[in-house]
Amino acid sequence: MAFCFNFDLQTNIGRGTDEDKIYREEPNETKGVDSIDTRKTEANVEKVKEAKEHSPPEEYQSLLEDAVCETFSLGSLPPIHHLNESVFEKTASENSDSEKILSQTAAQHTDLITGLYEGGLKVWECTYDLLEYLDDEGEVFSGRRVLDLGCGAGLLGILALKRGAHEVHFQDYNSTVIERLTLPNVLLNCEEEEDDDDNAGKQDQEGEKDDSPIPKRRAIGPTKRSKLGRCRFFSGDWTSFLSQILSEDPPPKYDMIMTSETIYNTAYYPSLHEVFHKLLAPDGLIYLATKAHYFGVGGGLYLFQNFIEQKDVFKMKCLKNVEEGLQRHIVALSFRKTEK
Template structure:
């Protein structure tokens, strides 16, 4: 069975998913366990050429955020003879198999706008993005640190269900953010990857003292506290909300800023803001509304979670 709900990829709209997306429920949900992956392993997966364009952040002065072109990531999947369900894009979400991470989801753009308005300082902080995908919020945080002088002394932890997502878009997007900021490149183009550039990137991370961490697989309690936790469009299924909250609980201290960007409802699959809020309050935690969209269509929200 395939359900539809209110947002879809529009390849002509900067690859931002906004209208109608499909979810394939005919799949055996044997979940991959949470697994960490080293930066060196991700560097080894970079292709010789990266094609990129940029996502505009509407109604703001934010410089567009570069990310790898979707077609470029899919070509690499084809070359690697990966799962055709992921390559074809016929289903944007396949529970337990592919959670839509190759695409940029609308609420992640909302979250970037919100972070910019709040003017958070990410230096000397630890940040976790859950279900990161193309990872616009963390890319914004990373770039904002690069634009400030001196050591950053920061940790950014990127988590997604799919290893392919981290290999094909998350890490390449981080690399692109560094490269474009470092060399003042334009909002779209191609980058040739060679050993010289890779060594410059590694040296940059050492110089500014930014630790990049990566994990993939099913959510679980990790018992490590972060100063910022971000997640976008991860509450679309009611069944996944308890494990998401368990992960957030285990990663939060009393001063953690935890932001959840979501549509009010995801038709056909049961999740949404109300379901998430009800579960959080049933656990004795608080959730506040930080922002809501205006206008027609499905309303989008940003929620703030507190223990």
């Protein structure tokens, strides 16, 4: 089930020298959105989904039983294993979840139900854009504290973990996503594999997805424990997540926040901005990957940039534009002035 947005967006990206003023023109055509249910938008954004921290179960193997897995390989990135997303739709009738999002998304054939299900059960294409960018740039994660915000399958955080991040926190709106997808995916990648980090450079062609069975797994060992021990998992809406994290003593500050396809709904901008503002380390960096515009929900980079400028806390820099298919972008945000 793929998103399909048709639009024609003129931008000034890459022209001129003022990197803070990149996105100036709004999309001029809106048609053809199919997988978003926005009927409940107004009502649902007022709801709060309480934050919850999820611990990996002791009996983690049960999470991986009957798992159908894929491996994403690209350039010099370590292979990233993840559950095949189509399984959720196919097995929705047999599986239940307390949020009831599995049955609802399957019945409605939708990738997003505002305020109920925010889309985390599939890997969205900007995640792949950002992975590619991180590979091209040879981004270093060693020793850093990283937040994968709106993580869904968690591929960005998993990359950081495999590349030696000191700590990786995964956050998604839906507890079902964290329990059924993010956590299993992290576990898959914590397995001690022969082809893990050390052999990362030997992987095959660009962006190749391999749905052959996952590599041989071994019993839980010290590497796995140490990788998992560096992760934390949270569900809930951003406001609630922020107050939970800020109640810790001391609250964590992240050296890097990575977030993909999370600015589609303008109603969420204040809480998203607050998370960035309160949780980014003074010299930290936010990588944000997004489509230019999200029809059906209305958000996009142009509106988000306006919001950022009004707040005057962060500066935004364009890192990469993807012109094939839907227009997509990768931008970086950092504090305008170093926050104390």
